[in-house]
Amino acid sequence: MKIRTLYIITLIVCGIAVSCKKDNYEEPTSKLSGRIVYKGEPIGVEHNQVPYELYQYGFGKVGPLGSSFAQDGSFSAVLFDGEYKLIIPNGQGPFRWRYLAGGAPDSVSISLRGSQTLDLEVTPYYMIRTPQFTASGGRVTVAFKAEKIITDANARNIETVSLYLNKTQFVSGSSDQNIATVNMAGSAITNPDNISLTVTSPTITPSQNYVFARVGIKIAGVEDRLFSPVQKIQL
Amino acid sequence: MKKILSIAIFTTLLGMAGCKKDSEFLDIPPIQVLPNDVAFSDPALVLSILGDLYNRQLDFSSLDNGWRSFADFSESFASENGSYFLVQRTGWGYGEWGVDWVQSYTYVRELNLFLERINTSTALTDAEKSRFTAEGKFLRANFYFEMVKRMGGVPLITSSMQYDPAKGDLASLQVARSKESEVYDFVISEAEAIKNQLPADVNQKSRASKAAALAMEVRAALYAASIAKYGVNTPQVSLPGGEVGIPVSMAAGYYTKALTAAREIISGGAGAYQLYNVLPDKADNFAAIFLDKGSVNQESILIEDFRAAGGRVHNFTVNNQPYSISDEGGDAGRLNPSLNFVQSFEKLDNTFAPLATRDAAGNPIFYNDQVDIFAGRDARLAGTVLTPNSLFKGKRVDIWAGYQLADGTVVTSDEAAQLKALPGSNTVVQVVGKDGPVNIEFRSQSGFYIRKWLDPTIGSGRRGRGSDVAFIRYRYAEVLLNAAEAAFELGQAAVAAGYMNQVRARAGLTIPLTPAQITFDRIVHERRVELAFEGHDLFDKKRWRIAHIVWDGVPTSLADLTSNIGRATKRNTQPWALWPYKYHNPGNPNHGKWLFREVRPAVVTGSNRFQLGNYYSEINNNVRAANPKIVRQPNQ
Numbered sequence: 001m002k003i004r005t006l007y008i009i010t011l012i013v014c015g016i017a018v019s020c021k022k023d024n025y026e027e028p029t030s031k032l033s034g035r036i037v038y039k040g041e042p043i044g045v046e047h048n049q050v051p052y053e054l055y056q057y058g059f060g061k062v063g064p065l066g067s068s069f070a071q072d073g074s075f076s077a078v079l080f081d082g083e084y085k086l087i088i089p090n091g092q093g094p095f096r097w098r099y100l101a102g103g104a105p106d107s108v109s110i111s112l113r114g115s116q117t118l119d120l121e122v123t124p125y126y127m128i129r130t131p132q133f134t135a136s137g138g139r140v141t142v143a144f145k146a147e148k149i150i151t152d153a154n155a156r157n158i159e160t161v162s163l164y165l166n167k168t169q170f171v172s173g174s175s176d177q178n179i180a181t182v183n184m185a186g187s188a189i190t191n192p193d194n195i196s197l198t199v200t201s202p203t204i205t206p207s208q209n210y211v212f213a214r215v216g217i218k219i220a221g222v223e224d225r226l227f228s229p230v231q232k233i234q235l
Numbered sequence: 236m237k238k239i240l241s242i243a244i245f246t247t248l249l250g251m252a253g254c255k256k257d258s259e260f261l262d263i264p265p266i267q268v269l270p271n272d273v274a275f276s277d278p279a280l281v282l283s284i285l286g287d288l289y290n291r292q293l294d295f296s297s298l299d300n301g302w303r304s305f306a307d308f309s310e311s312f313a314s315e316n317g318s319y320f321l322v323q324r325t326g327w328g329y330g331e332w333g334v335d336w337v338q339s340y341t342y343v344r345e346l347n348l349f350l351e352r353i354n355t356s357t358a359l360t361d362a363e364k365s366r367f368t369a370e371g372k373f374l375r376a377n378f379y380f381e382m383v384k385r386m387g388g389v390p391l392i393t394s395s396m397q398y399d400p401a402k403g404d405l406a407s408l409q410v411a412r413s414k415e416s417e418v419y420d421f422v423i424s425e426a427e428a429i430k431n432q433l434p435a436d437v438n439q440k441s442r443a444s445k446a447a448a449l450a451m452e453v454r455a456a457l458y459a460a461s462i463a464k465y466g467v468n469t470p471q472v473s474l475p476g477g478e479v480g481i482p483v484s485m486a487a488g489y490y491t492k493a494l495t496a497a498r499e500i501i502s503g504g505a506g507a508y509q510l511y512n513v514l515p516d517k518a519d520n521f522a523a524i525f526l527d528k529g530s531v532n533q534e535s536i537l538i539e540d541f542r543a544a545g546g547r548v549h550n551f552t553v554n555n556q557p558y559s560i561s562d563e564g565g566d567a568g569r570l571n572p573s574l575n576f577v578q579s580f581e582k583l584d585n586t587f588a589p590l591a592t593r594d595a596a597g598n599p600i601f602y603n604d605q606v607d608i609f610a611g612r613d614a615r616l617a618g619t620v621l622t623p624n625s626l627f628k629g630k631r632v633d634i635w636a637g638y639q640l641a642d643g644t645v646v647t648s649d650e651a652a653q654l655k656a657l658p659g660s661n662t663v664v665q666v667v668g669k670d671g672p673v674n675i676e677f678r679s680q681s682g683f684y685i686r687k688w689l690d691p692t693i694g695s696g697r698r699g700r701g702s703d704v705a706f707i708r709y710r711y712a713e714v715l716l717n718a719a720e721a722a723f724e725l726g727q728a729a730v731a732a733g734y735m736n737q738v739r740a741r742a743g744l745t746i747p748l749t750p751a752q753i754t755f756d757r758i759v760h761e762r763r764v765e766l767a768f769e770g771h772d773l774f775d776k777k778r779w780r781i782a783h784i785v786w787d788g789v790p791t792s793l794a795d796l797t798s799n800i801g802r803a804t805k806r807n808t809q810p811w812a813l814w815p816y817k818y819h820n821p822g823n824p825n826h827g828k829w830l831f832r833e834v835r836p837a838v839v840t841g842s843n844r845f846q847l848g849n850y851y852s853e854i855n856n857n858v859r860a861a862n863p864k865i866v867r868q869p870n871q
Contacts, residue, residue, distance in 0.1 A: 062863075063856040091471055091847065091870035103475055174325050175790050175808075175842040221471065223847045223870065 032084075032110065033076035034118040036095070038149065042073040043095060043124050044214065044227030046172040050093045052120075055085045055107070069093075071170065071230060084110040086120075094219055094226035095124040096154060124226060125150050125219045126158065131228040133213055135235050140165060140213055141198040144228065148192070158186035159218040162225075163197040165211045167204055171230050173216060179204065186220070201235055210234050276358035281367055288349060288374050289442070289539075291342050293334065293381040296770030297539065298549040298688065298706045302569050305685075305768045308786070309843055312571040312681040312810040312836055314671075319838045322810060326788060326844035329871045332385050332773065333852030339382060340392065346375040347395040369432035373443040373451070376425035380455050383418040384774050387851040387868065388478035391421055411864035414477035416485060419459035423492060426452035430505070437506035438530050440538045441705075446505035447537040450709035452496040453717045458778050460489030464724065465780040472780070472850045474869055479851050490721045497718035500536075500711070501734075508711045509533050510741045517743035521618030524712075525688050526704055534711045541703035543692075548701030552690040557621060557632045558651070558678050559669035562696030568670065570768075571681035572620045573810030574833060575791070577609075579800055580616040580764055585746055587801035590813060592831040601828035605635070605815050608831055614743035615764055621684035623668070623815050628691050633669040634679050636814035639830060641823065645816065651678050657819055672814050672834075680836045681812040687768050712738050712765055720758050728753045735761060759803035777850055779803070788844025793833055808842035811835055846870070 035042045036050075052075060053064035069075050085107040088097045098106040110118065131144040142163050148155065164171045164178040171177055182199040189195055201211050213233050216225040264270070274280050296304045306313045306321055313321045350371045353364055375393075382389045390410035398408060413421075426448045435445040463486035466473065473480025500508060511527070511534040514520040524534055541547050553562075554569045561567035578590050590608050591600050602608050605624040609616060621627055623634035637647025638657060646657060647667050654663040671678030690702035715734045723731035728750035736747040738761065748757065762775055776782040784804045791809040799805045812834045820826050848870035859865050 061857075061860040063860050089867070089871065173788065174844065175788055176325050176840070223471070 028078050028080045029115075030081050030112050031076060031078050031115040032112060032118060033074065033115075034120060035075070036069060036073040036093070036122050037119045038095070038122060038124050038127060040119075041127070042229075043122065044071060044128075044229055045069050045073055045093060046174065046216075046225060046227065047071050047170050047177065049172075050088070050224055052086060052088050054079070054110075055087070056082055057085075058083075071172075071227065079112055081112050081114070084112060086110055086118075088120075088122075092224060093122070094126075094217070094222055094224045095122040096150065097122055123150060125156050125222065126217055126226055128215055128217065128226065128228040131215050131231070133231045133233050135201075135233045138235055139198055139200050140211065140233055140235075141196065142213065142215055143194065143196045144215055146189075146192045146195060146217060156222060157220045158189065158192075159220040160185055161189065161195055161197065162216045162218070163199050163213065164216060165199060165201055165213050167208065167211065169212050169230055169232075171212050171214045172227070173225060179211075271352055272356075275352050275356040278359060278363050278367075281353070281356075281359065281363075284349065285367060285370060288342075288346060288371070292374060292539070293339075293378060294539070294706065294708065294770060295332070295381075295773065296768065298541070298551045298702075298704065299539070302551055302554040304770070305570055308772050309573055309791070309807045309810045310576045310767065310772060311685070312573050312812065312839075313569060314571050314676050314678060314680045315569045316676045318569070322836070322839040323841040325841045326846065327849050329846075329848045329853040329868070330855065331849065331852065333854070334382060334385055336854070336858045339378075342378065343375065343392055344395055346371055346378070347393065350375075351395060365432045366434075369429035369448075370443045372425050372429050373433070373448055376422045376429075377451055379418055380422045380451060380458075383415060383422075384458065384777075385852045386854060387474075387480075388412045388415040388418050390862075390865070391418060393421075409862040409864050412476075412478040412866060414481075415462065415479055416459060416477065416481045419455050419481075419489070422455040423452050423459075426455070426496070435504070435506045437508055437533050440528070440535055441540040443537065444506065446500050446508060447709055449496045449500050449505055450536050450714050453493050453500070453714055453721075454709070456489045456493035456496065457717050457721055458774070460486050460493060460721065460724065461778040462780075463489060465778070469780045469783070469847065469850070471847055472869055474866060476866060478866055479869055487725065490724045493721040494718055494725065497714050497721065500714050501718065507533060508536065508714075510712060510715075510737060512741055517614030517741075518617035521615050521742060522686055522689075524710070525707060526690065528705050535705070535707045536709040536711060536714070538705040538707050540705045541701075543695070543700055543703040545703075548703050550698065550701055551688050551704070552695045552702040553698055555685050555689060556696040557627055557670050557684050559633050560628055560630045560696075562694060563698050565677065566698065567696075568677040568679055568684060570685045571679045571812075572683045572685055572767075573681050574683075574813045575796060575807055575811055576763075576767065577616065577620055577622075577683060577813065578797075579760065580613040581744070581760075581801065583611050583613070583744060583746070585744065585748065585752075589797040589800060590831065592813075592833060599830040601818060601825040601830055603828055605829050608829075613764060617686075618742075619685070619687045619764075619767055621686045621689075623682060627684075627686070627689070628693075632679075632684060634671055634682055634684075634815065635668040635829075636672050636682075636816055636832075637667050638819040639816040641820040646819070647673075649673055649675070651675060659821075672812060674837050680838075681810060682814050685768065707769070712741070713769075713771075716758075716762055716765060719753075719761075723753050723755075723758060731758075738765060756801060756803045760801050776845075780850075782845040782850065783847060786843035786845035788842055790842045791835075796833065808844070809835060809839050 048068050051068040053066035055064055087105045087107045090105055100106050127147045127149055129145040129147050131142055134141050160183045162183045165180040166178045180199045180202055182197050211233055212230050214230045215228040218225050353367050391413045396408055430445050430448040433443055433445045433448055463481040463483050466480050467483050511524045511532055514523055553566055556567045558567040581587050594600055609622050621632050624631050637645045639645050651671055651673050652665055652669040655666045656663050672680050672682050688704055690704045694700045695702040715738050719731040719734035731753045732748050732750045781804050785807050791806055795806045796811050814832050814834045815829050818825050818828050818830055851868045853871055
């Protein structure tokens with residue numbers, strides 16, 4: 001009996017010793033993070049709607065790694081060190097990216113050696129300046145300026161401006177990301193330096209005494225809306 | 236000595252048997268697989284190969300794809316626990332509606348091989364060769380049409396390709412995407428080339444006929460034309476190489492082609508096709524188009540046929556029959572047409588109106604019978620949808636949501652057919668219909684069941700038997716509507732009205748539309764009600780470039796629902812329901828009468844959002860990595 005116990009212990013020890021062999025790659029540790037910015041100011045987008053793609057060449061089959069930008073325009077990816085190229089696919093985002101002569105999106109070369117912060121400079125069609133949210137009696141009001149950034153041949157008009165409220169910090173036009181919306185057609189804007197929108201917050205179940213709000217601009221002919229930062233508002 | 240002799244004989248025999256040449260020894264003709272020269276030596280064998288190729292055609296909605304291929308797009312509500320995602324999601328993935336690339340091009344390759352082997356076969360007569368070739372080409376063209384509808388321009392492979400390992404030359408096998416217009420041109424030119432090799436026979440329904448080729452040409456030319464014309468509204472949905480998007484200058488040419496090809500069918504050049512007009516009751520007549528496979532049905536042009544007790548059946552009736560009339564206890568009622576769809580059927584005076592549930596003052600309107608609220612409408616409503624208290628298999632569909640009392644409270648149950656006592660009484664009575672509407676799967680949750688394709692044959696609702704109703708891929712009424720649309724777009728409103736009025740008269744709308752009344756909205760509406768649940772909805776909305784407006788992701792409010800009926804760009808993001816209640820107020824003149832409420836079913840939490848990237852289904856990264864010449868879709 002004693003001998004058998006010894007065998008079992010020996011087996012277990014051997015087993016542990018053998019399985020402790022290194023059998024895998026180390027997980028990636030270099031973090032690439034950044035934001036989409038215009039002259040240093042971040043650009044707000046809709047959650048999970050504006051993607052970016054990272055390509056790494058030299059491993060045979062080429063396919064994108066990638067994800068999408070967060071609401072505040074930030075992104076992050078944990079990667080192995082190496083050479084990467086980043087693009088934002090065509091037709092994505094309320095801004096213009098750099099394009100090659102043929103119209104394909106130009107890539108940003110990234111040489112990743114350890115963690116790195118990389119802000120992606122883009123040219124938005126508009127910038128939402130100085131959004132001021134105020135609440136009184138269950139009504140949320142915002143006043144802001146819409147500054148036209150692209151004024152050359154690629155300029156586009158505002159289709160609608162919208163104020164969205166939601167229970168959670170995810171706020172957009174998607175039907176599960178707002179509880180109240182008010183829209184104003186671009187043609188109804190008399191002074192882009194002073195746009196004001198008001199919406200009444202509906203009853204929230206279970207009740208909470210705050211909402212999250214932000215402003216979105218739909219630009220004519222561009223699918224993704226441009227957003228202000230999310231603001232938490234006490235009702 | 237004897238022993239030696241027998242050993243010698245044995246050895247000799249063994250030697251003789253073993254002395255077969257090695258090559259001969261291994262070269263045994265297979266007994267399970269027919270070699271090509273044998274397979275293509277007999278027309279019956281060729282036909283069986285062709286049968287397999289027919290079976291592998293692609294349909295969007297189809298009876299053997301399952302009932303769910305008819306659901307979605309807010310035209311219906313899916314009453315099945317595993318399918319609520321259809322109304323709970325907030326949009327579609329870019330890969331949705333795409334094709335399996337490998338499977339598709341395997342099929343294309345086998346079609347190409349079929350055509351090449353037919354061509355080299357020596358045993359077939361020229362007449363046989365000609366027809367088989369035409370059918371193979373028809374299937375190939377129709378399949379490319381199905382691909383281009385989903386993905387835009389795809390690589391056009393029209394001969395079999397062979398990889399030669401000695402050369403190792405992959406690049407010659409990597410074919411770039413053709414222009415979208417080139418694929419449509421291919422479909423149109425193939426149809427023109429083969430139409431006279433196919434029989435012009437109205438009874439030839441399950442194999443390609445001249446009319447099938449022409450009907451395919453009409454539809455393809457119309458799709459190409461509308462993409463060219465309406466593509467200008469979404470300039471972002473295009474690629475610089477033309478793989479997606481067709482220049483607007485080509486629109487008129489395509490419309491003309493569509494109209495010409497349609498006229499060839501309408502004039503009888505492909506056989507004596509006509510609208511099905513057999514039964515006296517217009518609604519029954521409309522439902523029978525989809526059930527009648529006999530020679531009296533001269534409307535269906537190409538069908539995917541089934542045969543009960545022949546091993547080829549489908550479960551559409553099993554899955555969608557009314558719960559209380561089900562042949563298969565507990566298996567029923569999945570596809571429930573929505574109120575959005577039901578109310579879009581116009582009134583007999585050619586006007587649109589929501590179903591009248593309340594009068595101008597906001598008081599409920601009472602009806603003696605549940606079917607009265609639907610009275611005086613397009614007969615196709617009753618032909619497509621089983622409304623509450625309508626007949627199926629000789630029984631009434633039992634749909635009502637409860638009793639409404641005088642004070643407005645409702646006595647109901649969350650369990651179908653449950654018994655409860657009404658106030659002021661001790662006897663228990665049934666307080667909700669056996670078929671719903673309650674929020675339980677397989678009961679109608681929208682207040683309606685589907686009638687189109689639903690087989691009234693005894694036993695068709697049993698899983699063991701199944702239904703053999705055929706799926707109609709092309710039918711004459713669609714050809715007429717296609718012709719009407721093409722004529723309208725070419726500025727020939729009178730011609731358009733003529734074609735459209737034929738279809739409408741068959742449906743019981745006897746007041747003809749004047750040429751001035753033919754508008755884009757009318758065309759869109761007519762296709763919606765005539766061709767509902769036949770797999771047209773998505774592709775129509777795509778080619779007119781209104782999908783992103785109709786399915787804009789904003790929840791459909793009651794005001795949205797009941798306004799602008801008949802407008803092409805009306806929001807349609809969530810399915811609504813119409814729940815009937817019985818009024819319980821003894822002594823009141825309305826006691827026992829019916830009133831109705833519009834309800835958004837409780838599980839409808841999402842709303843359809845069609846993004847620009849949804850116009851053309853994604854070609855996935857694996858395909859693009861394997862063939863770098865394939866450009867990606869726009870807006871993805």
